[in-house]
Amino acid sequence: MGRVIAIANQKGGVGKSTTAVNLSAALAVSGMHVLLVDGDPQAHATSGIGIPRASVGISLYDVLINGVAMASALMPSPVAGLDVAPSSIHLAGAEVELVGISSREHRLRDALRPVREWYEFIFIDCPPSLGLLTLNALAAADEVIVPIQCEYYALEGLSQLLDSLTLIRRQLNPGLRINGALLTMYDGRTNLSEQVVAEVQRHFRGQVFATIIPRNVRLAEAPSFGRPVVTLDPSSKGAAAYVALAQEVIARVGEP
Amino acid sequence: MGRVIAIANQKGGVGKSTTAVNLSAALAVSGMHVLLVDGDPQAHATSGIGIPRASVGISLYDVLINGVAMASALMPSPVAGLDVAPSSIHLAGAEVELVGISSREHRLRDALRPVREWYEFIFIDCPPSLGLLTLNALAAADEVIVPIQCEYYALEGLSQLLDSLTLIRRQLNPGLRINGALLTMYDGRTNLSEQVVAEVQRHFRGQVFATIIPRNVRLAEAPSFGRPVVTLDPSSKGAAAYVALAQEVIARVGEP
Numbered sequence: 095m096g097r098v099i100a101i102a103n104q105k106g107g108v109g110k111s112t113t114a115v116n117l118s119a120a121l122a123v124s125g126m127h128v129l130l131v132d133g134d135p136q137a138h139a140t141s142g143i144g145i146p147r148a149s150v151g152i153s154l155y156d157v158l159i160n161g162v163a164m165a166s167a168l169m170p171s172p173v174a175g176l177d178v179a180p181s182s183i184h185l186a187g188a189e190v191e192l193v194g195i196s197s198r199e200h201r202l203r204d205a206l207r208p209v210r211e212w213y214e215f216i217f218i219d220c221p222p223s224l225g226l227l228t229l230n231a232l233a234a235a236d237e238v239i240v241p242i243q244c245e246y247y248a249l250e251g252l253s254q255l256l257d258s259l260t261l262i263r264r265q266l267n268p269g270l271r272i273n274g275a276l277l278t279m280y281d282g283r284t285n286l287s288e289q290v291v292a293e294v295q296r297h298f299r300g301q302v303f304a305t306i307i308p309r310n311v312r313l314a315e316a317p318s319f320g321r322p323v324v325t326l327d328p329s330s331k332g333a334a335a336y337v338a339l340a341q342e343v344i345a346r347v348g349e350p
Numbered sequence: 351m352g353r354v355i356a357i358a359n360q361k362g363g364v365g366k367s368t369t370a371v372n373l374s375a376a377l378a379v380s381g382m383h384v385l386l387v388d389g390d391p392q393a394h395a396t397s398g399i400g401i402p403r404a405s406v407g408i409s410l411y412d413v414l415i416n417g418v419a420m421a422s423a424l425m426p427s428p429v430a431g432l433d434v435a436p437s438s439i440h441l442a443g444a445e446v447e448l449v450g451i452s453s454r455e456h457r458l459r460d461a462l463r464p465v466r467e468w469y470e471f472i473f474i475d476c477p478p479s480l481g482l483l484t485l486n487a488l489a490a491a492d493e494v495i496v497p498i499q500c501e502y503y504a505l506e507g508l509s510q511l512l513d514s515l516t517l518i519r520r521q522l523n524p525g526l527r528i529n530g531a532l533l534t535m536y537d538g539r540t541n542l543s544e545q546v547v548a549e550v551q552r553h554f555r556g557q558v559f560a561t562i563i564p565r566n567v568r569l570a571e572a573p574s575f576g577r578p579v580v581t582l583d584p585s586s587k588g589a590a591a592y593v594a595l596a597q598e599v600i601a602r603v604g605e606p
């Protein structure tokens with residue numbers, strides 16, 4: 095039974111899409127059958143895994159708004175074992191269009207039900223907000239991974255995010271667990287990174303991944319090649335970190 | 351007559367709040383009378399300029415949703431000459447609550463009208479989305495500054511943003527001009543930065559600020575002190591860049 099894991103944080107630019115692409119690719123390369131759902135209108139997970147915008151026909155928009163079956167939206171990716179439910183620019187309209195639709199927060203959960211058995215892991219990349227697209231992802235998910243950039247502003251949003259998760263557990267998805275907080279863009283040369291790591295470990299007591307993703311230029315370059323770093327440059331520090339993370343995710347089942 | 355300038359880009363983490371805080375502070379320090387409107391529920395411009403969350407009473411939420419007068423929401427900031435219309439966590443609900451309100455995109459424009467004459471510059475920090483909060487900012491603004499991180503994903507969103515600006519000009523605000531594209535977090539040691547700079551200059555032909563904001567750890571540290579870098583560490587490269595940008599903004603009146 096596929097584990098559905100949302101990758102969410104309303105703070106922008108913390109490494110959600112980079113984590114969605116590289117973690118799902120690392121698991122696929124290790125032999126797992128993985129689905130990557132791109133819930134962000136920016137479609138960075140779609141392009142980051144190597145699917146050109148122009149080749150996307152049916153996207154997540156059609157599934158959420160027009161009730162098209164999820165199976166019709168799925169596309170294979172250049173990585174064996176990894177399929178994608180692509181995003182498109184139309185998804186930008188979904189936040190407002192969903193407001194008037196019945197059971198608006200559960201559209202994604204219901205759409206995923208027929209395909210969950212096909213996969214061992216299903217990851218959902220979220221946009222940088224707590225709007226209806228992210229709510230759909232959190233209502234559909236069993237667990238959530240929270241990427242946290244090693245910078246001060248990223249800390250400020252944590253209590254807002256934890257409060258939102260409590261609300262979601264109460265109203266939409268009582269079983270939602272935190273799989274872990276993932277520290278990203280760690281730069282060992284700055285005190286700031288050290289301070290943030292200590293603070294996050296205090297906030298998330300025991301739910302912080304041992305793997306810390308370092309700031310690594312290959313991770314920033316990989317999207318311009320449309321390839322995950324784990325296949326573009328497996329010897330890079332960025333690739334090694336996501337391979338280590340994949341092993342931790344397999345081992346952990348999140349705590350409430 | 352105050353120039354209203356929105357700071358917008360739907361891509362997350364590109365330096366919108368950092369620019370809003372430091373550019374408005376640099377202009378205030380040079381003697382201008384400036385208002386900083388925090389249109390992001392994360393409230394990073396509010397905390398970054400030094401206003402503790404706990405001291406915010408009436409916020410932008412009350413102005414946009416409950417029709418409270420803007421003058422009642424304004425607070426002085428620790429920087430002389432710089433006032434703030436603070437954000438709060440309630441603003442997160444505004445995206446959905448605004449959907450049902452008449453003239454929902456013009457609430458901010460109408461609220462600013464009585465106070466525009468007080469200021470020479472009014473900056474609006476936007477959240478990382480193209481939802482109703484950003485639409486309100488772009489409908490209220492005379493000009494827009496687009497921060498663009500020197501990374502590949504930041505490039506991908508540009509055409510989406512330019513298309514949205516065209517749509518906004520046609521439907522909400524015919525006079526909206528691009529004041530300039532601002533390159534941020536430039537790291538001269540990587541090829542990636544160079545490539546992005548060249549690409550952005552091609553996209554925005556002539557509308558790119560000569561000032562490029564370097565990646566500078568003091569800019570990332572300043573929010574933890576609740577102070578703009580231009581007053582925290584005026585000798586830093588980050589402060590010098592925002593002071594130079596302030597001079598350019600004064601000199602430029604944007605082109606359509």
Ligand SMILES: Nc1ncnc2c1ncn2[C@@H]1O[C@H](COP(=O)(O)OP(=O)(O)OP(=O)(O)O)[C@@H](O)[C@H]1O
Nearest residue numbers: 106107108109110111112222308309310314362501
């Ligand atoms: N560990 C890393 N080292 C260096 N660069 C990174 C790293 N992780 C992500 N990046 C780069 O930082 C930027 C932000 O990352 P990314 O786009 O994945 O964040 P996001 O949270 O998905 O952003 P958004 O909020 O816009 O969806 C991108 O340009 C990405 O290439």
Ligand SMILES: Nc1ncnc2c1ncn2[C@@H]1O[C@H](COP(=O)(O)OP(=O)(O)OP(=O)(O)O)[C@@H](O)[C@H]1O
Nearest residue numbers: 106245362363364365366367368478564565566570
């Ligand atoms: N020039 C810079 N050098 C180093 N760090 C920077 C620079 N500009 C911004 N930062 C840091 O990068 C992170 C992202 O910047 P910021 O929060 O201002 O972006 P944003 O576009 O406002 O994000 P969001 O989309 O979440 O609103 C912050 O931690 C900030 O402190």
Ligand SMILES: [Mg+2]
Nearest residue numbers: 110111134138
């Ligand atoms: Mg993303």
Ligand SMILES: [Mg+2]
Nearest residue numbers: 366367390394
């Ligand atoms: Mg911001």
